[in-house]
Amino acid sequence: MSTQRIPIAELKSGDHVESFYMLQDVQIRNRKDGTSFATIVLRDATGKITGIMWDNFESLRNQTIKVNDVVQVTGDVQKFQNKLQMRVTRVSRVNESDVLLNDLLPSTPFPVEELKKEFRGYLAQIRDKDLKRLVQRIFDDPKRWDAFCKAPSAVSMHQGYLGGLLEHTVFVTRNALRIAENYPQVNRDLLVAGALLHDIGKIAEFEYERQIAYTDVGRLIGHIPIGHALIEVECSRIPNFPANKKILIQHMILSHHGHLEFGSPKRPKTLEAIILHHADLLDAQISNYLEIAGNLQKVGAKWEYSPMFERYIFGGTPDMLQAPPTLLETSSQSSELDHPVRPRSGNRAEEGLSKDDLLGLVEDPLEE
Incomplete structure (x- = not known):
């Protein structure tokens, strides 16, 4: 061999x-x-x-x-x-x-130790003692933390490689916090806790020892219900954990895909859940696009169909784009002297514009 x-x-x-x-x-x-x-x-x-x-x-x-x-x-x-x-x-x-x-097996292109450090930095930012205890309890378990850092974020759609879940979670949390900078009303502790926990169910949804694929539990239940159930169990083990905070975190997990047809049993109904949904979608879509573009550029191609976007994606470089000749070019070039332009009075009737001239002034609605 x-x-x-x-x-x-x-x-x-x-x-x-x-x-x-x-x-x-x-x-x-x-x-x-x-x-x-x-x-x-x-x-x-x-x-x-x-x-x-x-x-x-x-x-x-x-x-x-x-x-x-x-x-x-x-x-x-x-x-x-x-x-x-x-x-x-x-x-x-x-x-x-x-x-x-x-x-x-493919793995994240980013340094794993740096991603871990950034993740732990976000956890340290949580000031709410209840939410911090919950997040720490989940991720301080050595076996669970190891699985979280190794697991993929998907099979194929986005970050479908070892370390993909850690990478995706860190990037989603980054996105969420940057969005939150525009809105002082955001509960940052809730937002960070929800972002760090939103995909925790994926540690049971995928297998990744010999291949990256769905587990039986992943196919039958899925990471969103798994994550919801995990929060229920862990909150029950924390004495006097506030029910309202548990419900808000569970809502963020249940709604982060945004739509019922995309696997979320609930749609986002709080400010933090809305931000999390868009932060999650942004990272997933950009990751998918960058993977497509990278693969296309390796072989000198520029278009590929993306199941995620449900359309063809242009992933070539700008110089690969073939622009058609401008429609303004004609076989015979005429100078401005051949067709002098007179200033308009603002009154189209006074300017002597015909019906056809007026129709030509109407913008084509298809161009918008």
Whole structure:
């Protein structure tokens, strides 16, 4: 087995590859002539690439090699429809004792220790003793804190990598506090506590040891109800915890997705919940956009469909944008002397404007 791994992010069209990766997906597909081929998705800590196998994939068909196995592949990288793909000629299973699984799972590009320090700094800012006790109780548990710092924030939509939950929570709290600077009416302690806790249920929603995927609990219940239940349990363990503060934190957790169709059983109804929703949405959408733009620019492409935005996103550089010729250009150039402009009196009837002239002065509503 080759002991070297070529990071997926460094692959270029024309590269010959002999390396090991995590097998993320396998599909056996039929061709019109009755034969079949296999498409696979290979992943490592730097990204993923689709592979295609025209033959020699019996081990995939009979599941001798399965999804989430570490595999050694031989193939050639090529560009197809503005994306890199690999034409794989050989795949074999690797002894996992020879590799580090953390090399095969993507992780946050930001220094984790700095994110932890910033998170703890926000916690220290909470002055309300009840809210501070609650947040400390949840995050001072070593096992829970470790899970929180390792967990992804999603499977694919945004920050779907190790450390993604910590990164997302810190960025959401940053956003919320910056929004709050404009509104002195905000209860900053409640806002910070809600921001730090809003996605706590994700530590049970996702698995991330061999793959980043939903757990059974994540699929059946989801992180929002899980977070709500956790607050209920932890508040019950704090003597005389005020019911009104518990309800306000639970409302922020239940409503932070903003809309019923996006998974929130309640819509935001307090100032802090409204701010949290927009701070959360802003980070999720910008993270999704930056990932798309980064991937497009690696292969010199500029458009990709985003399921999050439900539309095509332009992720190219400004110089890649092709602007059409201006509509004002004509085949024959005429000077101002050919059509002198006389000053208007302000009275269109006096100016002798026809009906067609008047219609031409009306702005096209589609341009707005």
